[in-house]
Amino acid sequence: MNENRAIVARRTILKGMGFAAAGAVGGLAVKLTGDGRYPDNLDTSATGRTSSSRGRTSTTVADQTSDVTQSTTQSSAPPEPVLANPDPASRILVVVQMFGGNDGLNTLVPFTDDAYYAARPSQAIPADEALNIDGTWGLHPAMTNLYGRGGAYLLGVGITDPDVPNGSHFTMQQRWLDGDPAGEGKDTGIFGRLCDAVHNPDAMVTGCSVFAPTRSMLANQATTVSLPDPGAAWFLDPTNEDRFVQAYQGGLLALGRFSEADTGSFVAGRKGIRDAYGLGSLLFDLPDAYDQYPGDELGRSLAYVGRLIAADQGIRVIQVEFDGNFDSHSGHRGSHDGLMAGLDAALGVFFTDLDQRGMADRVMVMTTSEFGRRLDENASQGLDHGTASVGMMFGPVNPGVYGEPPSLTALTDGGELAATTSFANYYATAAAPWLGIDPAVVHPGATPIDGIVAT
Amino acid sequence: MASNEALIAHVLRRLTYGPQPGQVDELVVAGRTPTDVIEEELARPDLPVDPPYVGDVGAGEPPPSAYDNLPNWWTRRILEPECGLIDKMAWFWHGHLTSSLDKAGNPASLWQQHAEIIRPNALGNFREMVRAVTLNPAMLRYLDGNHSQGEDPNENYSRELMELFTLGVGNYSEPDVKAGARALAGWYVEDDGDLSFNDAAAYHGNVEFLGRTITCGSESTYLAVVDAACDHEACAPHIAAKLHRYLCGTNPSGSRRAQLAGIFRDSGLQIAPVVAEIVRDPSFLADEHRLNRPRFPVEWFAAAVNLFGVQPEWAVLHELGQAPFYPPNPAGWPISDKWLATGPATLRMAYAIDWATSGAASVQHPDPEDALAYAGVYEVTDSTRLALLEAVAPVPDDQTRALLLLTLIVNSPEYGLC
Numbered sequence: 001m002n003e004n005r006a007i008v009a010r011r012t013i014l015k016g017m018g019f020a021a022a023g024a025v026g027g028l029a030v031k032l033t034g035d036g037r038y039p040d041n042l043d044t045s046a047t048g049r050t051s052s053s054r055g056r057t058s059t060t061v062a063d064q065t066s067d068v069t070q071s072t073t074q075s076s077a078p079p080e081p082v083l084a085n086p087d088p089a090s091r092i093l094v095v096v097q098m099f100g101g102n103d104g105l106n107t108l109v110p111f112t113d114d115a116y117y118a119a120r121p122s123q124a125i126p127a128d129e130a131l132n133i134d135g136t137w138g139l140h141p142a143m144t145n146l147y148g149r150g151g152a153y154l155l156g157v158g159i160t161d162p163d164v165p166n167g168s169h170f171t172m173q174q175r176w177l178d179g180d181p182a183g184e185g186k187d188t189g190i191f192g193r194l195c196d197a198v199h200n201p202d203a204m205v206t207g208c209s210v211f212a213p214t215r216s217m218l219a220n221q222a223t224t225v226s227l228p229d230p231g232a233a234w235f236l237d238p239t240n241e242d243r244f245v246q247a248y249q250g251g252l253l254a255l256g257r258f259s260e261a262d263t264g265s266f267v268a269g270r271k272g273i274r275d276a277y278g279l280g281s282l283l284f285d286l287p288d289a290y291d292q293y294p295g296d297e298l299g300r301s302l303a304y305v306g307r308l309i310a311a312d313q314g315i316r317v318i319q320v321e322f323d324g325n326f327d328s329h330s331g332h333r334g335s336h337d338g339l340m341a342g343l344d345a346a347l348g349v350f351f352t353d354l355d356q357r358g359m360a361d362r363v364m365v366m367t368t369s370e371f372g373r374r375l376d377e378n379a380s381q382g383l384d385h386g387t388a389s390v391g392m393m394f395g396p397v398n399p400g401v402y403g404e405p406p407s408l409t410a411l412t413d414g415g416e417l418a419a420t421t422s423f424a425n426y427y428a429t430a431a432a433p434w435l436g437i438d439p440a441v442v443h444p445g446a447t448p449i450d451g452i453v454a455t
Numbered sequence: 456m457a458s459n460e461a462l463i464a465h466v467l468r469r470l471t472y473g474p475q476p477g478q479v480d481e482l483v484v485a486g487r488t489p490t491d492v493i494e495e496e497l498a499r500p501d502l503p504v505d506p507p508y509v510g511d512v513g514a515g516e517p518p519p520s521a522y523d524n525l526p527n528w529w530t531r532r533i534l535e536p537e538c539g540l541i542d543k544m545a546w547f548w549h550g551h552l553t554s555s556l557d558k559a560g561n562p563a564s565l566w567q568q569h570a571e572i573i574r575p576n577a578l579g580n581f582r583e584m585v586r587a588v589t590l591n592p593a594m595l596r597y598l599d600g601n602h603s604q605g606e607d608p609n610e611n612y613s614r615e616l617m618e619l620f621t622l623g624v625g626n627y628s629e630p631d632v633k634a635g636a637r638a639l640a641g642w643y644v645e646d647d648g649d650l651s652f653n654d655a656a657a658y659h660g661n662v663e664f665l666g667r668t669i670t671c672g673s674e675s676t677y678l679a680v681v682d683a684a685c686d687h688e689a690c691a692p693h694i695a696a697k698l699h700r701y702l703c704g705t706n707p708s709g710s711r712r713a714q715l716a717g718i719f720r721d722s723g724l725q726i727a728p729v730v731a732e733i734v735r736d737p738s739f740l741a742d743e744h745r746l747n748r749p750r751f752p753v754e755w756f757a758a759a760v761n762l763f764g765v766q767p768e769w770a771v772l773h774e775l776g777q778a779p780f781y782p783p784n785p786a787g788w789p790i791s792d793k794w795l796a797t798g799p800a801t802l803r804m805a806y807a808i809d810w811a812t813s814g815a816a817s818v819q820h821p822d823p824e825d826a827l828a829y830a831g832v833y834e835v836t837d838s839t840r841l842a843l844l845e846a847v848a849p850v851p852d853d854q855t856r857a858l859l860l861l862t863l864i865v866n867s868p869e870y871g872l873c
Contacts, residue, residue, distance in 0.1 A: 170558075187786060205797060218783075220791075225798040233801055235808050244855065248808055251846030251863040259838035262868070264747055266836065268792040269868030272800035279797055 079150035081454035084396035085361040088436025089198070092309060094365045095191065095319040095430075096298075096343070097216075099173060100326030102369035103336055104389030104417075108153045108401070109138045115408035116375070123332045123377040137401045142341035145348025150399030151392055152452040156406040157426050158371060158388035158419030169327070169385075172370035177216035179442050181424050190427055190442065191317045192219030197437040203314025204275045204282070210301045210308075210320045217319065223275065224317075236280030252277050286311050290353040298322050298346040306353040309363060316435065326369060330380035343367075347394060364395040364434050364453070366426075375408055375417060387412070388419035391426045396454045403449065425449060457742070461833040462489035465745045468873045469702060470496040470540045470734065472533045472757035474831035476817060493734055501541040502532075504570065509562040512592065512648040521562035526769035529779035533757040534766070544577035544730065545569070546753060547701050549779070550787030552588045552620055554597040556780045561648045564593035565780050581694060581724040582685045585620060589677050592644040598785065601644045605658025605671070608636035615785050616684055617665075626689035627665060634662035638671045638680045685724060691716035695729055700790055702733045704748035704873065711738075746834060749794035750873040752777035759807065759865040762830055764815035767806075775802055795871060804866055811862040818857035823847065826860035832869045839867045 085091060110116045111127040112135070130138025131147040139147045159172075159181050175183055179190030188196070195207035199222040206222035217224040235245055236252075256274030259266075287310040293299040301320040308315055322343060328335040347365060354360040372389030388406050406417035428439035428446035433453035439446045457465075460479050466489055467474040482492060507528035509521040532538055533546075552573065556565055568591045576584035588594050589612070595601040598612040613635030617627040641657025644650055652674045659672035665683040669676065684690060695715035699707040707715060715729055722728045738744060750758075752775035760767060772778045776799060777788055793799075810816075820826040823843040827835055846863055847856045864870055 185785065187784065187789075220793075223797045225801075233805065235805060243850075244812070244859065245808070247846055247850055247855075247859050248862060251842060251859065252804060252866060254842030254845050255839060255863060255867055257838055257842065259836060261836060261838065265749060265792060265795065265872050266746070266868050268795040269749075269871045270838075272795040272797055272871070273866060273868065275797040276800035276804060280801065 079148065079399055081150065081398050082360050082396045084364075084434070084453055084455045086455075088434075089200075090362050091434055091436070092315065092359075092363045093191075093194070093317045093430050093435060094305060094309075094363060095216075095317070096322050096347075096365060096367045097319060098322045098324070098326050098339075098343075098367055098369040099169070100324070100328075100369070101169070101371045101373055101385055102326045102339075102367070102389055103328070103332065103383055103386075104155075104157075104372040105375065106333070106336055107140050107340065107392070108133075108155070108390040109140065110136065110405065110408065111138045112136055113408055119376045119408070121377065122381050123383065133399075134401055140337070140340040142337055143344040145344045145351075146392075146394060149348070149351055149394060150397070151394045152397040152399060153401045154391035154393070154421060154426055154429075154449060154452070155401065155403040156388045156417065156420030157391040157403075157423050158417075158421075160419045160422045169370060174215075176368055176370050176423060179216075179424065179427055181422050181443065187218075188220055189216035189218035191216045191319060192222070192224055193441050194431055194435060194437065195219045195222035195224050195317050197431070197441045198222075198316045198435055200314055203316075204278050205313070205315055207317040208308070208315055208319075210304050210318065217317075225279070233276075233280035233283055236277065237284055238281065239284075249277075282311065282313055287357075290349070290356065292352065293349045294342070294345050296342060296346070298342055299349065302346050302350040303353075306350060306357070309354070309359055310357050322367075328373070328382050329378070329384055330382035332373070332377065332381060332383045351394070361396055364393060364397070364430065366394075366430055367392040368423075372417065374415065375411065376415065387416040388421075391421075391423075393429070393452055397452050398454045402452060421449070422446070429453065457740075457745070458833060459483055459489060460828070461745070462740050463487065463492050464831045464833050465489075465740065466492045466496065466734075467831065468750070468754065468758075469739075470543060472538050472542070472754060473536070473761075474758070475536045476762050476831075477829050478536075479831050479833070480828055489740060493739075496540045497731055497734070499537075499539040499541070501574070502535060502537055502539075504574070506570065507566065509566045512561070512563045512567055513645075514563070515647050517562050522556070523769070525556065525562040525566060526772070526779045526781070530767070530769040530772055533753055534760055536761070538757075540730075541574070541577050544726070545574050547698070548573045548577055548584065550782055551697065552584065552594070553782040553785050553787045554588075554591070554593045554780075555782050559593035559597040561593065561596075562780075564591070564596070564644075564648050567591065568593045569780075576726070578727040578730060579725070581719075581726055582681070585616075585685060586678060586681045589616070589639070589681055590642065590650060592648050592650050595642055595644050595650070600639055600642055602656070603636065603640040603642070604656050605637055605640040608633075608640040608658070610636040612636070613639055613680075616680070619786055621684040621693060622687055622689040623693045626687065626693075630663070631665055634664040634669070635680050635684075637662050638664060638669050638676050641672075642677075691720040691724070694724075695719050698726075698729055699733055702730065703739060703744045704790070705744065746869065746872040748790055748873055749792060750871055751788065752794065752799070753779075754873055755803065755865075755871065758831070759803075759870075760810065762816060762861055762865065763807075763810035764817070765810045765813065767810075771806065775799060775806075795868075800866070800871075803871070807862050807865050811858055816858060816861055818854050818861070820860065821847070821853035821856040823860055826857060827864060830861060830864045830870065832864060832867070835869055839869055842867075 105116060106125050109125045109130040111130040117124050129141040131141060132138045175181060177189055178186040180186045191207055196219050199206050205225055207217050207224035209217050209226040235248060256270060256277050262270050286307040289303040289307050293303040305318050305320060324339045325335045354363050369389055372386040373383035374386040378384055404420040406420055412418050424443040424446040427442045429448040429452055431437050431442050432439040432448040439448055460483055463482055464474050464479045507524040509525050510517040532542060554568060559565055572584055572587040572591060598615055599609040600612040603609040610632050614632045618624055637658040641653050643653050657672050662669050662671055665687055667683045669679045692712050696707055696712050718732050719729045756772055756775060769778060820829050843860060843863060847859055850856045850859060
């Protein structure tokens with residue numbers, strides 16, 4: 001028993017070790033809950049969490065709707081786009097996953113649409129607060145950094161086949177993570193497929209997840225890993241002074257030495273050892289973090305992403321999880337306003353970080369969320385599960401609003417927004433113009449959205 | 456020609472979760488040949504099953520501990536030194552007729568699937584297994600047969616029944632998928648896990664499925680669907696080839712596949728005769744079939760854990776990518792070099808040093824050759840041998856040398872292959 005307890009204790013130490021094999025080998029990309037049971041959802045943040053109780057007093061409907069024609073925010077001239085680095089092979093995709101269902105309508109606000117204000121008496125963004133982009137759409141008022149930077153906003157992203165049942169976090173996250181809009185089943189994850197397509201055999205790691213589920217990183221050829229932090233490979237720390245650890249390091253280095261005599265699976269086996277050793281070493285030799293990031297989880301994740309990008313060791317696709325209460329069935333604005341502020345603060349610093357490292361032309365950020373929220377607010381000042389939401393891309397983009405807006409008056413039979421853009425096409429925009437790969441890698445027939453990537 | 460030791464180690468890697476520490480030398484000293492060991496494993500009865508505490512099907516909400524007890528049961532099972540071919544084959548079928556707790560929900564239903572369907576048929580009858588699993592509540596939930604309505608049926612199970620479980624892609628049509636789904640509709644799993652047939656939800660009429668006309672609408676319609684799939688000419692070769700991949704690491708040649716399929720079909724889809732044919736054939740021991748596929752996480756885990764004398768829980772298997780009762784998708788765990796990639800390799804390195812420094816490893820073998828034999832590795836590349844010699848050269852005391860050797864050996868390419 002004592003021995004068991006010791007193991008459990010040591011496992012706790014190793015918990016940060018991650019390197020979730022799932023990403024590389026096809027396991028489940030879920031976190032264990034405290035009792036060791038899998039959550040019934042891919043992401044613990046999506047369900048089972050009580051909504052924020054921070055109350056927020058909203059202005060009245062009359063206040064809001066009367067402002068429609070007198071928005072005090074002037075539409076500023078679009079910011080000058082950063083142009084993409086001409087070499088697609090140098091480009092990196094960073095995906096910020098916002099599981100729980102991000103409300104597209106309060107993220108990108110239709111501030112001239114009466115139907116929006118009628119449906120959300122207490123939960124709409126007042127028209128005079130939205131950051132006016134084009135006279136029709138305004139960004140959430142907390143997103144000042146990203147507003148200044150300029151982003152591409154794609155309307156109505158979701159599943160365009162209305163027959164697809166899509167109210168379940170689990171089902172929809174799985175489809176987004178697999179890049180599988182119709183739920184047909186894929187044997188790799190969406191980002192794993194992108195990694196396979198851009199795979200450079202000389203790169204130790206092509207894709208990685210930082211604090212994020214790794215199902216989407218499931219690849220066939222490329223190496224994809226989960227990198228929580230450098231503590232992951234503590235035994236490879238070159239400054240470790242323990243003699244046994246030092247001897248272990250020496251032995252592992254020697255075991256991974258290339259041998260001409262290796263054939264068949266021995267080649268892959270030897271390479272796995274060599275790369276694991278090399279990856280561990282890389283983690284202890286990353287450039288320093290930019291020191292202005294917020295101290296929250298997203299800030300820490302993006303600070304780490306900044307270091308990985310600066311190391312420039314061949315990583316092409318990185319995903320981070322923005323773990324927050326997007327699933328705001330009650331007290332929506334109290335929760336969502338804070339999330340948008342957090343997203344803006346962390347990404348704002350991230351782009352400054354990239355600017356300073358001279359990498360801004362090589363990095364595209366896109367956000368994902370399994371669905372949006374319902375147009376109508378419920379009796380708990382919350383928003384239940386919806387369908388279409390807004391896709392956001394930041395980096396070398398032509399700023400503006402893209403795609404067809406879902407009608408706020410002609411709803412689906414279920415009272416939902418009808419998606420106008422398949423999320424496969426959204427992913428395809430990251431694949432084809434940005435990473436320079438065939439959009440069919442995402443999904444057969446997937447078509448990139450023209451004009452978003454600034455080249 | 457490989458040594459007896461090397462061949463016996465191979466047999467034990469493939470047919471058990473071993474070799475156990477020092478087991479190969481003991482068998483050789485006792486005069487056993489590789490053929491003897493194969494026959495012993497084929498004849499070995501299943502170990503007694505001491506069920507995990509998971510509550511009962513139909514008893515309502517499962518006890519919270521069930522979600523650990525169920526996967527921990529199998530995690531401990533494969534660490535038992537006597538655990539053999541039945542468990543190896545049960546794992547194969549778990550990865551073939553997949554159901555995962557994260558969607559199938561009820562641990563008691565999953566245990567029922569394992570204890571009453573998969574395990575008794577691991578070397579039993581394929582048709583019986585597929586028939587039973589088709590109506591298993593865990594499977595009905597996992598592949599959405601549950602509450603499927605005849606007029607607008609869910610096609611998930613019908614498709615996977617043909618694509619994964621029996622025939623393979625290309626041997627059925629989309630109309631077959633729809634027809635099978637209609638015929639299989641009408642089954643409901645109640646909240647407590649009990650099964651019922653809802654006549655009003657079933658499809659009433661005839662469907663054309665895999666070339667047969669099936670009259671739908673009764674509690675026995677599913678048997679006609681399963682039989683049409685099992686009797687299809689593509690079924691026996693599909694299953695025989697997958698068994699060959701599992702046991703030999705490669706696809707069989709066309710003629711070998713046809714031969715194995717013939718044995719399978721002629722036996723009435725009995726599994727034991729095909730497995731026996733595969734492992735008794737001289738090709739099972741051939742050079743090209745040894746160390747030619749990754750050792751699966753469960754295989755590596757069980758062998759390495761017993762080497763170090765530790766008792767990890769199922770969370771380790773989850774991190775290694777092969778958690779019992781959690782197959783990643785309906786296709787199960789792949790046989791591929793993915794298991795050798797950076798992520799899993801790093802995890803194995805981390806666990807090995809963790810176990811070495813916390814466990815009760817036998818550290819009596821400061822010489823690399825002795826340590827390799829103790830760990831069941833007899834076919835060693837020069838580069839691995841050299842690496843081990845270099846690593847222990849500066850280590851002065853025998854205890855540390857012995858422990859370091861085991862810690863490195865489980866990370867060698869030789870140990871990572873099967």
